[in-house]
Amino acid sequence: MEVNKLVLVGFMGTGKSSVSRELSARLGWARLDSDEEIVKRAGKSISDIFATDGEGRFRDLESEAIADLLNKEQPGIIATGGGAVLRESNRSIMLEKSLVVALMADAESIIARVSKDEERPLLQGDARERVYKLLEQRRGAYDFAHLAIDTTGLSVQDVAERIIACKNEWNAPGPSSGSGDATE
């Protein structure tokens, strides 16, 4: 069966939200974002959820949002929060229901990208130090994805093009369809 969901996973600032917008425009698929869904459902910002309800509550809302978005009938691109991969239940539903793409970038690119806005509670304080520490803690956390793309030095458009090429290859009929090692 042809894949009709793409899930983007990756550390903060690797471009999941931006690339999902580009993919949605090119494929005509719905653009869904677990962070945005959580904010909509909770009626408050991610920083407020962390501050008033705690990270555990945020993670529960995140798991619910991811499952609900993946269970929609319509084709879609789902950008996930940077920590969505931490729960095994999230990883398994993503792998079951979609083509999972991990976006990567080197630490300095991530720092440059995330310093443009303040909406990341886990990077409060010294963002540079926090990025290096969290990247170390999450080493390997995104390796479960079906494919990985290093976005360092690539534009959002370049990344979207590569993902579409991989999706088409994944769907293509043939002996290696869907089972080959598409990891870049």
Ligand SMILES: Nc1ncnc2c1ncn2[C@@H]1O[C@H](COP(=O)(O)OP(=O)(O)OP(=O)(O)O)[C@@H](O)[C@H]1O
């Ligand atoms: N390939 C890229 N090259 C340069 N800048 C980029 C690239 N991808 C994203 N950006 C910029 O980096 C910033 C963060 O991107 P984005 O919000 O898409 O990341 P994210 O992975 O969704 O982060 P989060 O996990 O925190 O939601 C934005 O300002 C975006 O314009």
Ligand SMILES: O=C(O)C1=C[C@@H](O)[C@@H](O)[C@H](O)C1
């Ligand atoms: O990496 C993380 O744990 C997070 C990333 C963001 O997308 C948000 O989901 C939230 O700030 C937590």
Ligand SMILES: [Mg+2]
């Ligand atoms: Mg995002």
